[in-house]
Amino acid sequence: MKLTFYTNPRSRGAIVRWMLEEVGAPYDTVVLDYGPPMKTPEHRALNPMGKVPVLVAGDQVVTEAAAICAFLADAFPAAGLAPPxxxxxxxxxxxxxxxxxxxxxxxxxxxxxxxxxxxxxxxxxxxxxxxxxxxxxxxxxxxxxxxxxxxxxxxxxxxxxxxxxxxxxxxxxxxxxxxxxxxxxxxxxxxxxxxxxxxxxx
The missing domain is CATH 1.20.1050.10 (Glutathione S-transferase Yfyf (Class Pi); Chain A, domain 2)
Structure with missing residues (x-):
């Protein structure tokens, strides 16, 4: 599953970065500045809020840092980041x-x-x-x-x-x-x- 991570280092994306590093799967990073770069039609198509973090996982789009953490824990069970x-x-x-x-x-x-x-x-x-x-x-x-x-x-x-x-x-x-x-x-x-x-x- 190809992972693309949209973030800004001064955002809640730092949480998702930590989670991605815990999972250990390869991922691509797209860094967006605050303001217009997060408000483009292309980014709003991923997150209508015009914010980061956003994770694109294959054909799925996940926003909200807690949701992304839960998604990654389930998507990569070998990492052991969720109980049974x-x-x-x-x-x-x-x-x-x-x-x-x-x-x-x-x-x-x-x-x-x-x-x-x-x-x-x-x-x-x-x-x-x-x-x-x-x-x-x-x-x-x-x-x-x-x-x-x-x-x-x-x-x-x-x-x-x-x-x-x-x-x-x-x-x-x-x-x-x-x-x-x-x-x-x-x-x-x-x-x-x-x-x-x-x-x-x-």
Whole structure:
């Protein structure tokens, strides 16, 4: 299956780059600048949002970083990045917790959006503090989010934690810091960061 990866090194494409390096399959990269290059008819035909990342896998187009991570884990089972189907409860739970409550809560907090207490039932994360406590517990009950084995959930939600700690949008609590220390030095993540670092400098 031919893989073509559309990205910008200063985007959520960094998550997908890490996942691609974990999978170990060859892929082509198309780097797009922000602005007009992402808004062309050709790119909007792949992603009507006019954004990256986008993965073209054979005749399939996948957008949204969490979806791409889940797709690649299934497409390349030999990489061992997803538990057996009958054991995917925690895997799906924390993969999509990262894509939903974590991202929404961190974004709103960064933008200064505070949900009134009597309206918290309307938002998926409830409150930032509720999301944070839930995330801390998730990374504390086992070495990895899906249990004893590293998975695509750690690539996606782990990236959210790493960025949060780097940019100060998540507090450096002992639980989050210890979890990030367990995953940050994986060879695939280091390769991905080096590639995107080179692209950033270029």
């Amino acid at each position: 189907p009958a054991r995917r409860g925690a895997y799906y739970r924390w993969l999509f917790f990262g894509a939903g409550p974590v991202e929404a809560a961190v974004t709103n907090q960064s933008l200064g959006v505070e949900v009134p207490e009597d309206r918290r039932g309307m938002v998926g994360y409830g409150s930032f503090d509720t999301m944070l406590a839930t995330l801390e517990k998730a990374v504390s009950v086992a070495p990895y989010l899906a249990g004893d084995a590293f998975s695509a959930a750690d690539v996606y939600t782990g990236s959210q934690i790493g960025w949060g700690l780097q940019f100060g949008t998540l507090p450096p609590t002992p639980a989050l810091t210890a979890y990030w220390d367990r995953v940050k030095d994986r060879p695939a993540r280091r390769r991905a960061a080096e590639i995107d670092g080179i692209l950033t400098e270029g």
